[in-house]
Amino acid sequence: MRKSSKEAVxxxxxxxxxxxxxxxxxHIFLFSISSKDSAFSGTLWPDKPTLRxxxxxxxxxxxxxxxxxxxxxxxxxxxxxxxxxxxxxASCAAFAISRLKVRxxxxxxxLALFTYFIPAAFLAxxxxxxxxxxxxxxxxxxxxxxxxxxxxPYAIWVLKQASDKLPFELDEAARIDGATPPQLFRLVxxxxxxxxxxxxxxxALLLAWNEYLYAYLLLSHERTxxxxxxxxxxxxxxxxxxxxxxxxxxxxxxxxxxxxxxFRRYMVAGLTSGAVKA
Amino acid sequence: MAAVSxxxxxxxxxxxxxxxxxxxxxxxxxxxVLVGPSGCGKSTLLRMLAGLEDITAxxxxxxxxxxxxxxxxxxxxxxxxxxxxxxxxxxxRDNMGFSLKLRKENRKRIDEGVARAAxxxxxxxxxxxxxxxxxxxxxxxxxxxxxxxxxxxVFLFDEPLSxxxxxxxxxxxxxxxxxxxxxxxTTVYVTHDQVEAMTMADRIAVMNDGRIEQxxxxxxxxxxxxxxxxxxxxxxxxxxxFDGLLRASHGKTWxxxxxxxxxxxxxxxxxxxxxxxxxxxxxHLELSGSGVAAEVLVVEPMGAETEFLVRVQDQTFxxxxxxxxxxxxxxxxxxxxxxxxxxxxxxASGDRL
Numbered sequence: 001m002r003k004s005s006k007e008a009v010x011x012x013x014x015x016x017x018x019x020x021x022x023x024x025x026x027h028i029f030l031f032s033i034s035s036k037d038s039a040f041s042g043t044l045w046p047d048k049p050t051l052r053x054x055x056x057x058x059x060x061x062x063x064x065x066x067x068x069x070x071x072x073x074x075x076x077x078x079x080x081x082x083x084x085x086x087x088x089x090a091s092c093a094a095f096a097i098s099r100l101k102v103r104x105x106x107x108x109x110x111l112a113l114f115t116y117f118i119p120a121a122f123l124a125x126x127x128x129x130x131x132x133x134x135x136x137x138x139x140x141x142x143x144x145x146x147x148x149x150x151x152x153p154y155a156i157w158v159l160k161q162a163s164d165k166l167p168f169e170l171d172e173a174a175r176i177d178g179a180t181p182p183q184l185f186r187l188v189x190x191x192x193x194x195x196x197x198x199x200x201x202x203x204a205l206l207l208a209w210n211e212y213l214y215a216y217l218l219l220s221h222e223r224t225x226x227x228x229x230x231x232x233x234x235x236x237x238x239x240x241x242x243x244x245x246x247x248x249x250x251x252x253x254x255x256x257x258x259x260x261x262x263f264r265r266y267m268v269a270g271l272t273s274g275a276v277k278a
Numbered sequence: 279m280a281a282v283s284x285x286x287x288x289x290x291x292x293x294x295x296x297x298x299x300x301x302x303x304x305x306x307x308x309x310x311v312l313v314g315p316s317g318c319g320k321s322t323l324l325r326m327l328a329g330l331e332d333i334t335a336x337x338x339x340x341x342x343x344x345x346x347x348x349x350x351x352x353x354x355x356x357x358x359x360x361x362x363x364x365x366x367x368x369x370x371r372d373n374m375g376f377s378l379k380l381r382k383e384n385r386k387r388i389d390e391g392v393a394r395a396a397x398x399x400x401x402x403x404x405x406x407x408x409x410x411x412x413x414x415x416x417x418x419x420x421x422x423x424x425x426x427x428x429x430x431x432v433f434l435f436d437e438p439l440s441x442x443x444x445x446x447x448x449x450x451x452x453x454x455x456x457x458x459x460x461x462x463x464t465t466v467y468v469t470h471d472q473v474e475a476m477t478m479a480d481r482i483a484v485m486n487d488g489r490i491e492q493x494x495x496x497x498x499x500x501x502x503x504x505x506x507x508x509x510x511x512x513x514x515x516x517x518x519x520f521d522g523l524l525r526a527s528h529g530k531t532w533x534x535x536x537x538x539x540x541x542x543x544x545x546x547x548x549x550x551x552x553x554x555x556x557x558x559x560x561x562h563l564e565l566s567g568s569g570v571a572a573e574v575l576v577v578e579p580m581g582a583e584t585e586f587l588v589r590v591q592d593q594t595f596x597x598x599x600x601x602x603x604x605x606x607x608x609x610x611x612x613x614x615x616x617x618x619x620x621x622x623x624x625x626a627s628g629d630r631l
Contacts, residue, residue, distance in 0.1 A: 167363065169361050169363035170365065172328075172330050172357075173357070173359060173363035173364075173365075173424075174365075174376075175329075175330070175349075175350045175351060176329075176330075176350045176351065176355065176356065176357050176377075177351070177377035177428075178351035178381055179351070183380060187376075188365055192366065192367055
């Protein structure tokens with residue numbers, strides 16, 4: 001009896017919070033299925049719902065959408081590259097620090113984490129200068145490298161915590177069985193770390209996918225920018241096509257949602273697994 | 279197969295000295311058990327032999343070759359861990375064949391090796407399963423299988439039975455023993471359980487505090503413990519020990535203690551008046567109509583034999599008799615120690631007289 005009444009209270013709290021969270025998303029959805037004229041009608045459901053906005057996006061039939069497919073491809077390319085490179089760097093680093101116990105490894109990890117004391121926004125200008133010096137401005141690689149820089153410290157830390165939980169006897173057994181460190185890494189360590197790797201890869205991928213500030217600074221050409229930056233351009237004009245902005249925004253949100261849904265099991269397990277030292 | 283020898287082996291972790299110069303020769307094909315309480319350095323010694331710990335000083339040789347600077351994988355050893363350390367993402371087959379795969383053996387050779395080991399250990403039905411789908415005893419056998427497949431010069435076991443329940447432990451004990459008798463591979467086995475040591479070993483090295491207290495065959499350690507530590511560590515229930523004064527006169531030897539006389543075997547001349555520890559095993563105390571008076575505290579009937587916990591003054595004794603007990607708690611009984619089975623140790627050093 002008491003348990004169910006407690007649950008009822010929690011439910012009563014949860015429903016308004018859920019509605020509050022979903023309201024903006026519903027708004028986006030509402031805009032995206034409205035025609036330009038009825039977008040601001042204020043009704044809870046448009047009189048004549050339409051999918052035309054999505055057609056406009058797909059066929060790039062608007063000034064702001066002329067490079068839609070190139071831009072979404074840029075976003076995808078950069079996000080996947082950032083995810084993969086972060087994974088490679090972080091898994092190697094975590095393996096070296098946690099399993100091979102390389103001297104000074106922990107110090108390096110702590111130094112990397114220390115960079116989080118400086119807000120990423122402050123680092124944007126130095127990063128811009130650095131990329132300029134390397135001649136990478138307006139190249140996808142500039143954003144990939146910047147995102148890897150931002151994601152790697154956290155990724156290393158989470159993977160290191162997760163690696164610490166693998167029994168050390170496994171490494172010893174493999175060493176006696178004749179495994180060299182690279183073989184140990186490839187044949188024993190990586191397969192056992194798979195859940196954490198999925199979580200961290202997804203984390204870095206989504207970080208890069210959603211990035212706006214760095215993308216805006218480092219990429220400036222119509223055909224090199226990411227979709228996130230392109231969305232920003234919509235509001236630069238006096239008469240912004242809100243219904244198209246919202247429709248594009250909805251499309252932009254779909255890949256992360258799909259990825260999160262596909263890997264949700266790993267996300268929860270992986271991101272919390274490193275949090276507490278058991 | 280190969281002999282193993284430790285020569286003046288020392289180990290220190292930073293400033294903490296763990297092993298103080300261990301010398302030990304293990305014969306080809308011998309089953310050597312290192313036994314001692316936790317923290318005595320037995321596992322460290324085994325891990326040094328395995329190449330998992332550096333050797334601070336001294337040398338370790340396998341088959342006549344000093345292996346101090348040889349990598350684990352090149353020492354031609356196989357180790358069974360307490361936690362089994364099976365690779366969780368591999369099937370039993372892949373677990374057992376992993377070392378051969380790393381050695382780049384061809385598929386056929388790997389299959390043959392795994393099949394042979396699986397047959398020895400009755401693991402054929404489980405080859406395609408993952409470790410998580412196996413019981414504790416089966417995992418234990420897979421861990422042994424992984425060692426057998428390699429056909430190493432030396433088997434190393436680090437407390438392999440500690441994670442099993444009592445019944446399975448007894449069964450696996452016999453299985454390991456039978457395996458050794460079949461393969462005759464030199465084996466070094468670490469345990470804290472003296473029963474395992476007694477039942478399995480060709481020879482036992484009893485370790486304490488980084489030193490070997492005594493090295494010998496199981497019954498030799500049992501019958502003639504070199505010091506008080508070995509006397510009390512080997513044997514279950516443990517030996518009864520108390521302080522006394524050694525007396526020898528008119529061809530008669532006894533120990534004066536707990537307000538009475540305790541008979542002992544003859545000792546060298548000039549020992550009269552020495553402070554000693556008198557030790558007597560539970561099965562060497564007989565119940566009789568007269569002798570040392572004792573009060574029964576607890577009676578533990580176990581069917582074939584009966585264990586008594588009794589008190590003489592403020593000293594408790596354990597004694598074991600065959601057959602059933604006619605006594606209960608609070609009863610007065612009389613103990614007769616068998617003089618030829620009494621052990622005498624120097625009170626100060628603990629060494630056997």
